[in-house]
Amino acid sequence: MIKYKRILLKLSGEALMGEKSYGIDSKRLEQYAKQIKKVKDLGVEIAIVIGGGNIFRGVQAENVGIDRVQGDYMGMLATLINAMALQSALEQNGNYTRLMSGIKIESVCEPFIRRRAIRHLEKGRIVIFGAGIGNPYFTTDSTASLRAIEIEAEVVLKGTRVDGVYTSDPEKDKTATRYTTLSFQEAYEKNLNIMDMTAFTLCQENNLPIIVFDMNKPGNLEKLVKGEKVGTLITSK
Ligand code: UDP
Numbered sequence: 001m002i003k004y005k006r007i008l009l010k011l012s013g014e015a016l017m018g019e020k021s022y023g024i025d026s027k028r029l030e031q032y033a034k035q036i037k038k039v040k041d042l043g044v045e046i047a048i049v050i051g052g053g054n055i056f057r058g059v060q061a062e063n064v065g066i067d068r069v070q071g072d073y074m075g076m077l078a079t080l081i082n083a084m085a086l087q088s089a090l091e092q093n094g095n096y097t098r099l100m101s102g103i104k105i106e107s108v109c110e111p112f113i114r115r116r117a118i119r120h121l122e123k124g125r126i127v128i129f130g131a132g133i134g135n136p137y138f139t140t141d142s143t144a145s146l147r148a149i150e151i152e153a154e155v156v157l158k159g160t161r162v163d164g165v166y167t168s169d170p171e172k173d174k175t176a177t178r179y180t181t182l183s184f185q186e187a188y189e190k191n192l193n194i195m196d197m198t199a200f201t202l203c204q205e206n207n208l209p210i211i212v213f214d215m216n217k218p219g220n221l222e223k224l225v226k227g228e229k230v231g232t233l234i235t236s237k
Helices: 026-041 058-064 068-092 114-122 140-150 184-189 197-205 220-225
Strands: 006-011 045-050 097-101 126-130 155-160 181-183 210-214 232-235
Touching: 006 026, 006 140, 026 045, 026 068, 026 220, 045 068, 045 114, 045 140, 058 068, 068 097, 068 126, 097 114, 114 126, 114 140, 140 155, 140 197, 155 220, 181 184, 184 197, 184 232, 210 220
Parallel strands: 006 045, 006 155, 045 126, 097 126, 155 210, 181 232
Antiparallel strands: 210 232
16 A cells, blocks of 8 residues: 655755745644644654755855854754754644754754664654754755665655656746656756755665655645655656
């Protein structure tokens, strides 16, 4: 009945804004929590990485006179705020969760320890990875790829507001068409912007498929874990 036993779901911080221009939209959070719960009830082991773009991105820091490294740490803390909000929403919907952080903040969450993360998943807890990998100059996409490999997830599900990878930006170009499948090589040669290069290369080198899909369409996540064709699948082929 389910195609994937263990998934890593990547959600962008911006998606959490919903209709707002900053911060967290409670309706969107609730909608995500409900969808994740449905998939959990199918018996899927779920790890989640969430971005911080709705609050702060490291590259913005230099505009306000803050150096890049400091800004990146601020960005990592932003991801942790989102992770805490998502953890609450998931728990309110009847899930067991653990939040693991790439930066030690012991009174709030556990530090990331690979074996412990796997144990949580085996026990049916949803594990959220906050604070990225804990190093500047990385993104939460890289975090998603790296953690997925470490916990032996079968796929990275990248939830976005578009329903897959297009020949060009569908929000700007009306003639753009969507790919249903792509190889890593094709995506690279066509310069398609799926994830940043570090994240993308990690998946390619470790044979870890990525599915880009519209997380804002209820039911998509469930369809995906059941093996239905949604979004764009990127594999080694
Ligand atoms: N970040 C970082 N190292 C990491 C993960 C994140 O330095 O391992 C910082 C980086 O500044 C980034 C910010 O945290 O801009 C927020 O993450 P991201 O931009 O990936 O969030 P998203 O675009 O998915 O909302």
